[in-house]
Structure formats: C-alpha cells, structure tokens
Amino acid sequence: MSLVVENISKNYGDQKALDNISFSVKKGEIVGFLGPNGAGKSTLMKILTTYLKADSGTAVVNDFDVVxxxxxVQKSVGYLPEHNPLYLDLYVREYLSFNAEVYGVSKxxxxxxxxxxxxASERHKKIGALSKGYxxxxxxxxxxxxxxxxxILDEPTTGLDPNQxxxxxxxxKNIGKDKTVFLSTHIMQEVEAICDRVIIIDKGKIVTDKKLNNLVTDRTEQIIEVEFDKAxxxxxxxxxxxxxxxxNTHDLVWELTFSTATDRRSDVFDFAQNNGLKTLQIALKNKNLEQLFREKTAKK
Incomplete structure (x- = not known):
C-alpha cells in the first residue's frame, strides 16, 4: 500500500478536525479527497506529509511511518499545498534548479x-510574471x-480558468499513470474526470469511500428520462x-423517479405499450458525484 491511515485523530483545542479515520490507498490509484470547508482535508494531508503530528493513530507512506x-516519508512524497509557496522574483528554471539542489537530484x-x-515556453520567465495556471x-x-x-495535492486547481x-x-492524469495521487478539491468534475476513487470526509469522519465506477450502487432512488410520442x-x-x-421537463419528455435501485426501464416500456404509447427515447440517469456529496455532507 502507498498510504495507510489507521485511527487518526487530531484536535485543535476543543475542535475535532479528524475523528478516528482509517483508509488505505494502493499503488497507482488516483484518489479524490472531498469534503466541505473545515472538514479536515488539509489537516490530514499535512499529517501525511509530516507537517503536522496526529494526536492519536498511525499513518504510513510507502511503508514509512510519518512520525x-x-x-x-519526505523523500517519498511530492507535495503541492493549497497555497503554493513560490519565490516570485526567481526565474522558473532558476527556482527549479534551487529545489533540485535541495533534493540532491541531477540537473x-x-x-x-x-x-x-x-x-517549456515559460522556463525563462520570472515566476511573478506567470499566470495562476503556470x-x-x-x-x-x-x-x-x-x-x-x-x-499529495491540496486544491491543485483552485482559481484556474476553464482552459487552465x-x-x-x-x-x-498523465502523472497518475505511474504514481499514486491523493488530491483534494471542491470541483466535482475534477474528481469524475481524473480519479479512480473518492473518499468524502465530513466533520472529521469518513462518510464515503468508493470507486467512481461503483457510485451507482449508492443510489437510494432512480431517475428515468423518457420521451413518449403523445401526451x-x-x-x-x-x-x-x-x-x-x-x-414533465419539456415537450413530451418526462423524468420519472423511483424509490429503488432496480432498473425500472422495462416497466416504463411496458407502461407505454399498455397505454398505447411509443417510447421515442428512454435512459437511466445515474446519480453523479455532486448529488452523492450533497447527500453525505448535508446539514442535519
């Protein structure tokens, strides 16, 4: 395992940032770490990168204990914090050269x-002259x-425009082909586009840990979109x-909601036949990540 977190807890005074959380990440996985503001995402990332110590529990990165x-651990991890610390007066290549010396890697x-x-096109510019994306x-x-x-990437796309x-x-996504990537973000499309798995944390507790392609099994309801030939x-x-x-979303198109995970499209098709209707189109609308996030983190 690349990451193993066991019963980690962390308090800031009376505030419990992390509450006895556990999970593991296999080598080569790209995992999205989601949660509302203040849920404990950055705290856990700082523990995994040795910037903070947990109050209890253990964490292991590449078989190395973080304490x-x-x-x-620091040699095994590449960390991009939420507020990317850069020397704005240095040129891009100059800054990377400085860090290469710190790490002791070749030029x-x-x-x-x-x-x-x-x-490549920006290597000779000062960092202060670069866009947020660069x-x-x-x-x-x-x-x-x-x-x-x-x-470990903490909000790597915050503040970027759509092209960036x-x-x-x-x-x-390309980096994730041969490395384990653990990233936090508020952008659901980001996770759906690049991650294999999602972990959702709320109030310091893990409320969901699921493969992206298995999200459909979390359904508590089902929506079928169907278009008939008549009213x-x-x-x-x-x-x-x-x-x-x-x-009735528009024209002769309906969204039908069912309180089951069982596929009811065949029942809708039979309904049409029994009522002298034709189905011009019929599709199952699976739950997306945003819906799941709202369900799991909604204030109760």
Missing part, C-alpha cells in the same frame, strides 16, 4: 519536469523533481412499481 521515519531532471508539466505547473514540477512515488483546468487535469396524464404513472414522482 518515526519523517525523512524517508537533467529539471528539463524532464519542465517538459512533463508543459513549462504557477501551479511550477508547483507540480517542484513536487515531481525528486521522483516521488506518491503525490483542462490543462492541469491532463497533467495530473400522458401524470396520474397514470402511479401504476408503475416503486414510483414516487414525475416531472
């Missing part, structure tokens, strides 16, 4: 990470300099099994 083997590695993160690339390049096996989002997303009386839908509601 007992800090130097080995040839500088050119490798410049190419990998798409910084500054994030510099942070990623720095995190990659020492060939880490694990990348796509570019950084592609870089992270339908809304009351007629009550004959369908597990039916709860119907919404």
């Amino acid at each position: 007992l083997e800090q130097k080995n 040839s590695r500088i050119e490798e990470v410049i190419v990998l993160t798409g910084l 500054r994030q690339r510099v942070g990623l390049a720095t995190a990659l300099l020492h060939h880490p096996d694990v990348l 989002l796509v570019e950084i997303r592609a870089i992270i 339908v009386n809304k009351k007629d839908f009550t004959s369908l099994p597990d039916f709860t509601s119907a919404t």
Whole structure:
C-alpha cells in the first residue's frame, strides 16, 4: 500500500478536525479527497506529509511511518499545498534548479519536469510574471523533481480558468499513470474526470469511500428520462412499481423517479405499450458525484 491511515485523530483545542479515520490507498490509484470547508482535508494531508503530528493513530507512506521515519516519508512524497509557496522574483528554471539542489537530484531532471508539466515556453520567465495556471505547473514540477512515488495535492486547481483546468487535469492524469495521487478539491468534475476513487470526509469522519465506477450502487432512488410520442396524464404513472414522482421537463419528455435501485426501464416500456404509447427515447440517469456529496455532507 502507498498510504495507510489507521485511527487518526487530531484536535485543535476543543475542535475535532479528524475523528478516528482509517483508509488505505494502493499503488497507482488516483484518489479524490472531498469534503466541505473545515472538514479536515488539509489537516490530514499535512499529517501525511509530516507537517503536522496526529494526536492519536498511525499513518504510513510507502511503508514509512510519518512520525518515526519523517525523512524517508519526505523523500517519498511530492507535495503541492493549497497555497503554493513560490519565490516570485526567481526565474522558473532558476527556482527549479534551487529545489533540485535541495533534493540532491541531477540537473537533467529539471528539463524532464519542465517538459512533463508543459513549462517549456515559460522556463525563462520570472515566476511573478506567470499566470495562476503556470504557477501551479511550477508547483507540480517542484513536487515531481525528486521522483516521488506518491503525490499529495491540496486544491491543485483552485482559481484556474476553464482552459487552465483542462490543462492541469491532463497533467495530473498523465502523472497518475505511474504514481499514486491523493488530491483534494471542491470541483466535482475534477474528481469524475481524473480519479479512480473518492473518499468524502465530513466533520472529521469518513462518510464515503468508493470507486467512481461503483457510485451507482449508492443510489437510494432512480431517475428515468423518457420521451413518449403523445401526451400522458401524470396520474397514470402511479401504476408503475416503486414510483414516487414525475416531472414533465419539456415537450413530451418526462423524468420519472423511483424509490429503488432496480432498473425500472422495462416497466416504463411496458407502461407505454399498455397505454398505447411509443417510447421515442428512454435512459437511466445515474446519480453523479455532486448529488452523492450533497447527500453525505448535508446539514442535519
């Protein structure tokens, strides 16, 4: 396992930031770490990168304990914090060269990470003259300099415009082909686009830990979108099994909601035949990550 977290807790005075959380991440996984503001995401990332110590529990990165083997953990991890610390008066290549000396890696590695993160056209500019997107690339390049096996990225796409989002997303996806990536973000589309798995934390507790392609199994309800060839009386839908509601979204298109995870499309098709209707289109609308996030973190 690349990451193993067991019964980690952390308090700030009377505030419990992390409450006895446990999970593990396999080598090569890209895991999205989600939660509302103040849920404990950054706190856990700082513990995994040795910036903070937990009050209780253990964490292991690449088989190194984050308390007992800090130097080995730091060598194994590439970390991009939420507020990317950069020396704005340095040139891109100059800044990477400085960090290469700190890590004790060869100068040839500088050119490798410049190419990998798409910084070739900006390498001779001062960091202070770069856009937010390119500054994030510099942070990623720095995190990659020492060939880490694990990348921990805290809000790597905050403040980027749509084009920059796509570019950084592609870089992270490419990096994830041979590294373990653990990233936090508030952008659900980000996780759906690049992650294999999602962990959702709320009030310091893990409320969901699931593979992205298994999200459908979390359904507590099902929505079927169907278009008929004729008008339908809304009351007629009550004959369908597990039916709860119907919404006429536009023209002859309806969204039918059922209180079951069982696929009811065949029942809708039979309903159409029994009522002298034709189905022009019919599709199951699966729950997306945003819906799941709202369900799991809604204030009660």
